[in-house]
Amino acid sequence: MVLEKVPPSLRGELSRWMVEVQTGVYVGSLSALVRDLLWHKCIRNGAGGRCCQVYRTNNEQGFDIRIAGDANRLAVDLDGLLLVAVRNARWEQMMALGGAVRPGHRTLTTEDT
16 A cells, blocks of 8 residues: 555554555555455545555456545556556546446546557
């Protein structure tokens, strides 16, 4: 999990469950329940900061990504491949083309590129 511009109390809470390997970068092996509870705590107590969580899951890539509080980055599902889109002029063009949205991810197709 990566945190930027969040209150020190939130960083302290995460350090109880994971190791802070670098400022704002937390690594640990958590159960799905604890992982989800910590994610919701980050969203609730983030105070306008940014949170990103990458965790192991049973899919083709072997991981999933959650991003909150960063208007310039978005996790997108491109034909089953999870990528991070960076908002720029090209991104705005792709968003104008439409596509289904599911919670936490923007679904695009190869025709959008």
